[in-house]
Amino acid sequence: MHNEDLIHTILHFSTNIIYFGILSxxxxxxxxxxxxxxxxxxxxxxxxxxxxxxxxxLLLTDLCIRFHSPHGPRE
Numbered sequence: 001m002h003n004e005d006l007i008h009t010i011l012h013f014s015t016n017i018i019y020f021g022i023l024s025x026x027x028x029x030x031x032x033x034x035x036x037x038x039x040x041x042x043x044x045x046x047x048x049x050x051x052x053x054x055x056x057x058l059l060l061t062d063l064c065i066r067f068h069s070p071h072g073p074r075e
Contacts, residue, residue: 007063 026034
């Protein structure tokens with residue numbers, strides 16, 4: 001139970017940081033610069049290999065359901 005609370009706290013904190021970063025970027029850069037940044041980010045993510053793209057998904061899944069824990073997956 002304690003691990004679940006910790007995971008939820010970390011996820012909420014990281015979501016809040018991402019939200020704050022997006023709002024700050026929008027207010028500082030303006031709309032045109034964000035379009036350029038968005039296209040650069042999409043190109044960067046598109047050029048990553050599938051293995052690198054899959055790693056964060058697997059990491060997040062592992063954190064959420066603890067598949068590799070010593071006690072096995074949650075039941």
